[in-house]
Amino acid sequence: MGKRWQIRKVNEAYLQRLVDDLGLPSVFARILLNRGITTPESGRDFLSPSLKSLEGLERLPGMAQALALLEQALKEGWRILVFGDYDVDGLTASAILVRFLREFSENIEVYIPSRFVEGYGLTEKAALQVLARKPHLVVTVDCGIRDRDGAKVLRKHGVRLVILDHHLPEPSSSPEADAIVSTFDLGTQKPLSFLSGAGLALVFVRALASFLGFPRDPLEGFLDLACLGTVADVVPLLSENRAIARYGLDLMNRRPSVAIQALLEVAGLGGRSVDAEAVSFFLAPRINAAGRVEHPKVALELLLCDDYERALEYAQCLNRLNTRRQRDEDRILEEIFQDEEKLECLEDEIIVLSGENWNIGVLGIVASRLSERFMRPVFVCGVHGDIAVGSGRGVEGLSLLEILESCAPLFLRYGGHEMAAGLKIPRENIPHFRKEANRRFGERVRSLRLSRGLVVDAVVGLADIDGRFLELWEKLKPFGEKNPSPLFATLNVMLVERWAWGKGGNHLRFLIRQGREWQEAVVFGGKERAGELFESSLVDLAFEVDVNALRSPYLKVQDWRIKK
Structure with missing residues (x-):
């Protein structure tokens, strides 16, 4: 299709x-090296991840102070309020902590703010809502590390505060709290772990269980929730995150909670195995939908529910909200592609878009879809009166936080990760942000975009895709951030048969041959872009491997080069 292929x-x-010590075919040794795994020891850990990788994380900054305060609070019967974020990571982190603390006390509440009322994090408005519930102690999960104003409100009224947050802290100062448990060194801002919010909550309750002498390891009860948050938050699926995802998925398939069962049922996946892709594309969007179009309460109730019939009602509600979310996204995208001024913005290297009364709950998804399409950083802002709230999605090679920090005076608030960020900005500053971002980083984005080809892990023949190949391919799972599904290339393949299938004939299926080997290949959504393959007989293919319901392999074609 014209992309430049780069063989790593x-x-x-x-x-x-790696070949000698691990007994691997060179193809899979190459894949490990491409994931930064250079020693046999790290290779063994990657191929056979262990939950022992979580050990030592109980020594994260602030952990000792937080454990001691929770012990005091539980012994003295304090009212404890868990304050979480409204996305999947925040909701699963909240559910983990609430479920565990309720083993010890009935005085446990949970508060999830509304994206549309209080906004993200422990804002002053959210802190006032929390005070109305009269807690003695507030524990934030997946937020709080930058919320100085909200923390100040709580402290002013004598409320004790523990912050559990995996986000990057501000370089200048931290919120006033009794304990801040962070995955970063608060002095140097260097990352100590890449845990998600749910992963950090899991580590915390495990440390608290040990500290309190709790007879059971909480891992078995909460790995599925931690896995949901870990996969949905797109943290690197390496090291401890890889172990959480691998064993969490195993738990979902072995002994799914009623929440997982209900979500799978409404998503049409009842009875099927769950992998990281199912979490990303079927479970997580439904959980997220509540906070994107209404209030996240129903999603939290589902995650705290132990009755299947009630869980099914919650899941059906989330399914309806997810349909609304999809409609809101489509309306915004339609407006963008029909407006001349907005079409002009799409030509920038850093795309900054805004619209009146756009649903701020779906802006991140719109930004993600545009970023994937145009291979550029994208910020999408919903304007409500004089203020706009926006979400950004990035590209490899440039941190969104670097862009935002360079334009910090223009914002009322910002934060996030390298690849996903949020902001609040006065309406009048949006054009200045667009101009400054492109002035400072436009050429860098252009260079990244022009140099970006299709990076192939290894060249293989169809004969290589045998039982041993599939066994090792399975060991590479779960796929996700920093561990994508390997991209292979195979050369001089004959296209023997081809036909369209799926709704509207939108997908293309091929029977291919290379020497004596035959294989099936698929181009998903290929109706518009793969027509030239119908006229071709000899091609090179870049592809991922997958297996069908019968566990037979097929090629998911990503790109091709016409030879004849």
């Missing part, structure tokens, strides 16, 4: 060492 180069000495 690897250190041959490292490659041979």
Whole structure:
């Protein structure tokens, strides 16, 4: 399709060492090297992740102070309020902590703010709502690390505060709290772990269980929730996150909670196995939908529910909200592509878009879809009166936080990660943000975009895709951030048969041959872009491997080069 293919180069000495010590075919040794795994020891850990990788994380900054305060609060019968974020990571983190604390006390409440009323995090408005519930102690999860104003309100009224947050702290100062448990060194801002909010909550309750002498390890009860948050929050699926995702998915398939069962049922996946892709594309969007179009309460109730019939009612409600969310996204995208001024913005290297009364709950998804399409950083802002709230999605090679920090005086508030961020900005500053972002980073984005080809992990023949190949491919799972599904290339393939299938004939299916080997290949959504393949007989293919319901392999074609 015209993309430049780059075959990753690897250190041959490292490659041979992995081949010899791990007994791997060179194709899979290459894949490990491409994921930054250079030693046999790290290779064994990657292929067989262990929950032992969570050990040592109980020594994260602030953990000792937080554990001691929770012990005091539980012993003295304090009213404890868990304050979480409204996305999947925040909701699952909240559910983990609430479920565990209720093992010890009935005085446990939970508060999830509305995206549309209080906004993200422990804002002053949210802190006032919390005070109305008269807690003695507030524990934030997946938020709080930058919420100085809200923390000040709580402290002013004598409320104790513990912050559990995996987001990047502000370089200048931290909120006033009794304890801040962070995945960063608060002094240097260097990352100590890439845990999600739910992963950090899991580590915390495990440490608290040990601290309190609780007889059971909470891992078995909460790995599925931690896995949901970890996969949905798109943190790197390496090290401890890889273990959480691998064993959390195993728990979902072995002994799914009533919440997972209900979500799978309404998503049409009842009885099917759950993998990271199912979490990303079927479970997470439904949980997120509540906070995107209404209040996240129904999603939290589902995650705290132990009765299947009630869980099914919650899941059906989320399904309806997800349909509304999809309609809101489509309306915004339609407006963007029909407005001349907005079409002009799409030509920028850093795309900044805004619209009147756009649903702020779906802006991140719209930004993500545009970023994938145009291969550029995208910020989408919903304007309500004089203020706009926006979400950004990035590209590899440039941190969104770097862009936002360079334009910090223009914002009322901002935060997030390298690839996903949020902001609040006066309406009048949006054009200045667009101009400054492009002036400072436009050329860098252009260089990244022009240099970005299709990065292929390894060249293989169809004969290589055998039982041993599939066994090792399974060991690479779960796929996700920093561990994508491997991209292979195969050369000089004959297209023997081809036909359209799926709704509206939108997908293309091929029977291909290379020497004596035959294989099936699919181009999903290929109706518009793959017509030239119908006229071709010899091609090179870039593809991912997948298996069908019968566990037979097929090629998910990502790109091709016409030879004849």
